[in-house]
Amino acid sequence: MGVHEGIEPAEAAKAPPDFSAQLGRAAPPTRSRHAVNEPMIAHWCDAMGDANPCYVDPEYASRSVHGGIVAPPAMLDVWDRPGLLSARGGTTPRMRVLEELKHAGYDSIVAVNTALELARYLCPGEVVSNVETLDDVSGEKRTARGPGHFVTSRHSYTNEQGEHVGDLMFRMLVFRPEPAGDLVSARPDAGAAAAPDPNPALRPVPAVNRDNQFFWDGARDRELRIQRCNGCEHLLAPPGPRCPHCGSFDMGWVTASGRGRLYSYAVPEHPKAAGFEYPLLVALVEVEGTRTVANLVGITRDQLRIGMPLELCWLEGGQYPLPQFRAPLPVRNTTTLAIEDLSEGDRLPLVSLPITATLIVAGAVATRDYTAVHHDRDVAQAQGSKDVFLNINTSVGLLQRVVSDWAGPEALFRSIRVRLGAPGYPGDLLTFSGAVTALDRASRQITLGIRAADSYGDHAVATAELTLPPRQA
Amino acid sequence: MSRHAYAGNTAICGIGATEFSKASGRSELRLALEACVAALEDAGVEAAKVNGLSTFSMDTNPENEIMRLLGIGELTHFSRVHFGGGAPCATVQLAAMAVNEGVADFVLCYRAFNERSERRFGAGVQERPPLATAEEAQYAWTSPFGLLTPASWVAMFATRIMHEHGVTSEDFGRVAVADRRHAATNPAAHFFGRPITLAEHQQSRYVVEPLRLLDCCQETDGGQAILVTSLDRARDLRQRPVVIEAAAQGMADEQQMMRSYFRESLTGLPEMATCARQIWETSGLSPTDVRTAVFYDHFTPFVLPQIEEFGFCGRGEARHFIADGNIELGGRLPINTHGGQLGEAYLHGMNGIAEGVRQVRGTSVNQVEDAEHVLVTGGTGVPTSALMLGTEP
Numbered sequence: 001m002g003v004h005e006g007i008e009p010a011e012a013a014k015a016p017p018d019f020s021a022q023l024g025r026a027a028p029p030t031r032s033r034h035a036v037n038e039p040m041i042a043h044w045c046d047a048m049g050d051a052n053p054c055y056v057d058p059e060y061a062s063r064s065v066h067g068g069i070v071a072p073p074a075m076l077d078v079w080d081r082p083g084l085l086s087a088r089g090g091t092t093p094r095m096r097v098l099e100e101l102k103h104a105g106y107d108s109i110v111a112v113n114t115a116l117e118l119a120r121y122l123c124p125g126e127v128v129s130n131v132e133t134l135d136d137v138s139g140e141k142r143t144a145r146g147p148g149h150f151v152t153s154r155h156s157y158t159n160e161q162g163e164h165v166g167d168l169m170f171r172m173l174v175f176r177p178e179p180a181g182d183l184v185s186a187r188p189d190a191g192a193a194a195a196p197d198p199n200p201a202l203r204p205v206p207a208v209n210r211d212n213q214f215f216w217d218g219a220r221d222r223e224l225r226i227q228r229c230n231g232c233e234h235l236l237a238p239p240g241p242r243c244p245h246c247g248s249f250d251m252g253w254v255t256a257s258g259r260g261r262l263y264s265y266a267v268p269e270h271p272k273a274a275g276f277e278y279p280l281l282v283a284l285v286e287v288e289g290t291r292t293v294a295n296l297v298g299i300t301r302d303q304l305r306i307g308m309p310l311e312l313c314w315l316e317g318g319q320y321p322l323p324q325f326r327a328p329l330p331v332r333n334t335t336t337l338a339i340e341d342l343s344e345g346d347r348l349p350l351v352s353l354p355i356t357a358t359l360i361v362a363g364a365v366a367t368r369d370y371t372a373v374h375h376d377r378d379v380a381q382a383q384g385s386k387d388v389f390l391n392i393n394t395s396v397g398l399l400q401r402v403v404s405d406w407a408g409p410e411a412l413f414r415s416i417r418v419r420l421g422a423p424g425y426p427g428d429l430l431t432f433s434g435a436v437t438a439l440d441r442a443s444r445q446i447t448l449g450i451r452a453a454d455s456y457g458d459h460a461v462a463t464a465e466l467t468l469p470p471r472q473a
Numbered sequence: 474m475s476r477h478a479y480a481g482n483t484a485i486c487g488i489g490a491t492e493f494s495k496a497s498g499r500s501e502l503r504l505a506l507e508a509c510v511a512a513l514e515d516a517g518v519e520a521a522k523v524n525g526l527s528t529f530s531m532d533t534n535p536e537n538e539i540m541r542l543l544g545i546g547e548l549t550h551f552s553r554v555h556f557g558g559g560a561p562c563a564t565v566q567l568a569a570m571a572v573n574e575g576v577a578d579f580v581l582c583y584r585a586f587n588e589r590s591e592r593r594f595g596a597g598v599q600e601r602p603p604l605a606t607a608e609e610a611q612y613a614w615t616s617p618f619g620l621l622t623p624a625s626w627v628a629m630f631a632t633r634i635m636h637e638h639g640v641t642s643e644d645f646g647r648v649a650v651a652d653r654r655h656a657a658t659n660p661a662a663h664f665f666g667r668p669i670t671l672a673e674h675q676q677s678r679y680v681v682e683p684l685r686l687l688d689c690c691q692e693t694d695g696g697q698a699i700l701v702t703s704l705d706r707a708r709d710l711r712q713r714p715v716v717i718e719a720a721a722q723g724m725a726d727e728q729q730m731m732r733s734y735f736r737e738s739l740t741g742l743p744e745m746a747t748c749a750r751q752i753w754e755t756s757g758l759s760p761t762d763v764r765t766a767v768f769y770d771h772f773t774p775f776v777l778p779q780i781e782e783f784g785f786c787g788r789g790e791a792r793h794f795i796a797d798g799n800i801e802l803g804g805r806l807p808i809n810t811h812g813g814q815l816g817e818a819y820l821h822g823m824n825g826i827a828e829g830v831r832q833v834r835g836t837s838v839n840q841v842e843d844a845e846h847v848l849v850t851g852g853t854g855v856p857t858s859a860l861m862l863g864t865e866p
Contacts, residue, residue: 209606238614268681292612
C-alpha cells in the first residue's frame with residue numbers, strides 16, 4: 001500500500017481526461033456479417049436452455065403470433081458483432097475514449113447496465129445494422145472495484161430497409177482495479193472476524209455404521225437414497241435394520257427423484273460452527289413420502305414458504321457430499337398466460353439455474369463475446385477474478401428464458417433492462433425471483449421486476465415489459 | 474391399563490437443593506451430595522435409612538460414590554433412566570415403585586451438575602465424536618446440516634407449530650413473560666427481581682429462528698434431590714407428606730431424541746400424551762381438578778402442546794389459552810410458579826418437582842390457592858415422564 005500512497009499525488013495531479021468532444025457523436029453504421037439465421041438462433045437457444053418453439057420449430061412458429069421463426073429478442077445486439085477473427089473496421093468515439101482511459105491506467109472493464117428496447121422481433125434473412133452514439137462519460141467515481149469512469153453508449157438497430165427494429169443502452173465501468181475491489185472479499189460474511197471457517201470439510205462428519213452405510217455410499221454417487229423394505233416396500237426414515245411394518249430384516253433402498261417440498265425449517269444463528277456459511281438455512285424436506293434434513297442454497301430467509309417446491313443438489317468439499325436443496329429449475333409453460341390470469345403483485349415461481357463453466361463459455365460464444373475472461377480461466381484469474389464469469393448477454397439471455405418459461409411462448413418482450421452486480425462464477429447458483437410490478441389490462445402489457453442472485457449477492461436486477469396475446473377462445 | 478399400584482401409597486417426604494448459579498465453584502459430586510443432605514434434613518431422615526437411589530442419564534455422579542459419601546451402608550435399589558431431561562419425573566416413579574414393592578424404604582432421587590460453568594449443555598454436539606453406535610448414528614441426519622444444539626432441534630418443530638396452528642413468536646413470548654414474572658418474586662431464582670415484557674421478548678435476537686434468546690433457558694450450576702418413601706412412613710416425618718398420586722413415563726410414535734422429524738405430525742407431543750393418559754387414569758383426576766402445573770420449559774414452544782396434550786384446552790388452542798392470561802398467577806392455571814427453567818434454573822426438571830412439592834405443602838413463594846393436585850412434567854421432544862402430586866385425602 002505504501003508504494004501506492006507514494007505515487008497517488010502525482011496521478012491525482014494529472015488533469016482528468018476531457019471527452020466532451022466525443023460526446024453525442026455517432027459512429028458510422030456497422031453491418032452484420034450474416035443475416036439473422038436459424039443456426040445461430042439454435043445455438044443461442046441451446047446455450048440458454050431456451051426451448052421456446054417460436055425460435056426453432058417452423059411449424060409451431062408459423063401458427064404463432066409471429067407467423068414464422070423469429071430470433072430471441074435478447075439477441076438484438078448479437079447479430080452485428082464482429083467474429084473472432086474479423087475485427088471491426090474503423091474506430092468509434094467510444095473506442096477512442098476507452099483507448100484514452102486505458103492509457104490513463106483504467107485498464108479493466110465491466111458491464112453495469114444494459115437496456116434493450118424492442119420495436120419488433122427479428123426474422124431470419126434480415127440484415128441488422130447498428131449506429132453507436134457515445135452518450136456519456138462520467139467523472140471519476142470511487143467504486144467497490146476501484147476508481148473508474150462510467151461510459152454510456154446508445155445503439156440504434158435497423159434492418160437492411162432502414163426500418164428501426166430496436167435500441168440498446170449500454171453502460172460499462174472502466175476502472176483501475178484495487179485489491180480491495182476483489183468481490184470475493186466483498187462477500188457479506190467476509191468481514192466478520194469472529195465467523196468460523198465455512199469450509200464444508202469442517203462440518204461434523206456423519207457417524208456411519210452398518211445401518212446407514214447405504215445412504216452415505218449413495219451420497220458419494222450423488223444419489224439421495226431412501227431405505228425401503230425388500231419385503232413389503234415400506235419406506236423407512238431414518239433407516240434401521242428391521243422393517244417395523246412387516247418385520248423383515250431384508251432392507252434395501254430406492255433413489256429419490258430429487259424433487260421435494262419444504263416441510264419446516266430452522267435458521268441457526270448462535271452459536272456459529274465451523275463448516276457452515278451463515279446465514280444458514282436448515283430445511284426439513286418432504287421427499288417421496290418421507291422427510292430428510294438438508295440445507296437450502298440460493299434461497300433467502302424471506303423466500304421461504306412452507307410447501308415450496310425444491311430440487312436436490314449436492315454440497316461438495318467434505319468427507320461425504322451432503323444433500324442440499326435449491327429452487328427448482330424453470331419449467332416451461334407451453335401455453336401463454338393471458339392478462340386475465342394475472343394481478344399486480346403476482347410472484348413468479350422461484351427458480352434456479354446452476355452456473356457451470358460450460359454455460360459461461362457456451363453463452364459467451366453464442367452471443368459472439370470472445371472476451372477472454374468469459375472462456376479462459378488463466379486470463380480471468382490474472383485479471384483478478386476467481387474464475388471465468390458470465391457475460392452480460394448470457395445473463396440477459398437467461399433472464400429472457402426464465403421470464404419466457406413462465407409467461408409462455410407467445411408473450412412478446414417489449415424491453416429488458418438489467419443492472420449487473422455480483423459476478424456469476426462456475427459452481428454457483430443463480431436463483432431468479434420476480435413479481436408483476438405493473439399491469440395494464442387494456443393494452444395487455446405487464447411489467448416484471450426480476451432479481452437473479454448468486455452467493456455473492458444480486459447478479460442482475462432487471463425489469464422486463466411484455467405484451468400478452470389475447471386469450472384464445 | 475388402569476391405576477398404578479404405588480399411586481396413593483407413596484409420597485415425597487423431603488426436598489433439597491443447592492443454590493442455583495452460573496458458577497458453583499464446587500464439584501458436581503459435591504453439589505449432588507449437598508442436595509441429598511438437604512433433602513434428608515428437610516424430611517428429618519438419617520442417611521443410613523436410605524437404601525435406594527435414582528437419577529437419569531447425563532448426570533456424572535455415580536451411585537456408588539453417592540452411597541459411600543452419604544454414609545449409606547448398602548443399597549437395595551439403584552436405577553438410572555435414559556434420555557436426559559425427559560426423565561426427572563421417572564426417577565420419582567421408579568422410587569415409588571421400589572418403595573411400594575418393598576424393595577427399598579427410602580429412595581433419593583438426585584441430579585446435580587455444573588452445566589453452565591463446566592459442560593455447557595446448550596453448546597450442543599459440535600464436538601461430538603462420530604462414533605458409529607446406533608445412538609450416535611442418529612446425529613448423521615442432522616449434525617452435518619448445522620442442527621447442532623437443542624435450540625436448533627426444537628426450532629424445526631416450532632416453525633411447524635406456527636405454520637399449522639397460527640402461533641406467533643408473541644405466543645411463545647407470553648410463556649417466557651409468565652415464567653419470568655413468577656421468577657421475579659422467587660429469591661432462589663436466577664432471574665429474581667427481573668421480569669420481562671413481551672416487547673423485550675420480541676426485541677431479543679434470534680438464537681435459532683424462530684426461537685429468540687428469551688425463548689431459551691440458561692444453563693445452571695446446581696443440584697436438587699427428592700426423597701421418596703411410603704405414605705405411612707412419610708406421615709411420621711418432619712414435613713406434611715406429598716402424595717404421589719400418579720407418575721408416568723412415555724415414549725411414542727417414532728420417537729427420536731429431540732429430532733422426531735419423521736413422525737406424521739410435528740405439532741403434538743405423543744410421548745406426553747402417553748404420560749397424560751396414565752396420569753389421568755391413575756390419579757382419577759381430570760384437568761378441572763388441577764389449579765397449577767409445572768410444565769417443562771427449556772424452550773417456550775413445547776409448552777403449548779403440553780397444555781393441549783393434558784387436555785387443558787383443545788388441539789391448536791393453547792395460544793388462545795395463553796393469550797387469555799390463564800398461565801399467570803391469578804389465572805385459570807398458573808404454570809411454573811417458581812419461574813420455571815426459563816426463570817429459576819435449568820436443572821432438567823428436578824427443580825420443577827420441588828416446586829410441585831412446595832405447592833402441595835402450601836409453601837411456594839407464589840402459592841396458588843387450593844393447589845391440592847399439582848401436575849409436573851419432564852422434558853419435551855424426548856422420551857419423557859410426568860407426575861401428579863397431591864395432598865393426603
